[in-house]
Amino acid sequence: MSDYIVRATAANASIRAFAVNAKEMVETARIDHNTSPVITAALGRLLAAGAMMGSMMKGEKDVLTLRIQCSGPAKGLTVTADSHGNVKGFASNPDVDLPPKAQGKLDVGGALDLGVLSVIKDMGLKEPYVGQCQLQTGEIAEDLTYYFATSEQTPSAVGLGVLVEKDGSVKQAGGFILQLMPYTSDEVIEKLEKRIAEMDTVTNMLERGLSPEGILEEILGDFGLEITDTLDTQFYCDCSKAKVSRALSTINKKDLDDIINDGESIEVKCQFCNKAYNFEIEELKAIREA
Numbered sequence: 567m568s569d570y571i572v573r574a575t576a577a578n579a580s581i582r583a584f585a586v587n588a589k590e591m592v593e594t595a596r597i598d599h600n601t602s603p604v605i606t607a608a609l610g611r612l613l614a615a616g617a618m619m620g621s622m623m624k625g626e627k628d629v630l631t632l633r634i635q636c637s638g639p640a641k642g643l644t645v646t647a648d649s650h651g652n653v654k655g656f657a658s659n660p661d662v663d664l665p666p667k668a669q670g671k672l673d674v675g676g677a678l679d680l681g682v683l684s685v686i687k688d689m690g691l692k693e694p695y696v697g698q699c700q701l702q703t704g705e706i707a708e709d710l711t712y713y714f715a716t717s718e719q720t721p722s723a724v725g726l727g728v729l730v731e732k733d734g735s736v737k738q739a740g741g742f743i744l745q746l747m748p749y750t751s752d753e754v755i756e757k758l759e760k761r762i763a764e765m766d767t768v769t770n771m772l773e774r775g776l777s778p779e780g781i782l783e784e785i786l787g788d789f790g791l792e793i794t795d796t797l798d799t800q801f802y803c804d805c806s807k808a809k810v811s812r813a814l815s816t817i818n819k820k821d822l823d824d825i826i827n828d829g830e831s832i833e834v835k836c837q838f839c840n841k842a843y844n845f846e847i848e849e850l851k852a853i854r855e856a
């Protein structure tokens with residue numbers, strides 16, 4: 567089963583809802599970046615959120631970036647998504663090993679610790695939109711909930727979960743985002759708060775075999791849930807040798823000269839997908855002259 571996002575509304579469109587299964591994309595990220603379990607969980611949660619938040623954007627060419635800069639051993643996470651379900655990302659340090667928390671839970675908050683979450687939306691305008699907030703728990707779902715409330719003035723509930731197998735592969739990954747529209751009635755808000763306080767965790771719901779539709783049905787089934795559409799989503803990197811060349815052409819000439827003078831071809835890796843591109847001296851010289 568491949569990954570997809572479900573978009574829905576509830577309570578006469580006063581709630582909008584998103585859910586995703588993200589197992590394949592998180593497993594692809596894990597293999598590409600060789601992430602340790604706690605980083606698989608951290609990056610996986612941010613990828614699942616990024617996929618859903620990307621799908622909230624309206625423009626064909628809009629690009630969303632979620633960036634966490636933090637003092638914990640993970641150092642940082644970056645995820646970029648478009649509005650078509652394509653998402654990619656990396657951790658600044660993919661190899662963090664921390665003891666699990668109670669109940670064997672991976673310590674994502676410990677891997678991130680204190681930091682800043684930035685949400686950058688490039689909608690083709692002169693300046694991108696940038697919203698920022700301090701990390702609240704470093705568990706990512708709570709941090710995004712806080713971001714939506716403070717930066718976008720949108721009361722939201724965010725649930726994200728990644729379950730890692732003993733061998734390090736991804737067993738389950740997914741999440742949901744619920745957002746209240748300004749005209750949501752107090753009655754609906756109260757009922758929803760109660761529901762969210764009582765409901766199962768995302769990983770438990772995925773372990774019970776619930777699809778994204780099933781997750782939304784479980785939370786919003788008696789709120790008049792209406793599924794709007796579904797959208798395929800995947801880990802996808804659009805890097806190419808041409809793009810990496812352009813990046814190389816922006817480093818300073820002196821550094822490029824040093825590489826050329828070393829006389830050996832170099833390998834440049836795409837930071838988003840870790841794909842390696844080889845550059846021969848002649849190619850580096852051409853970039854230097856361009």
Ligand SMILES: [Zn+2]
Pocket residue numbers: 803804805806836837838839840841
């Ligand atoms: Zn790439």
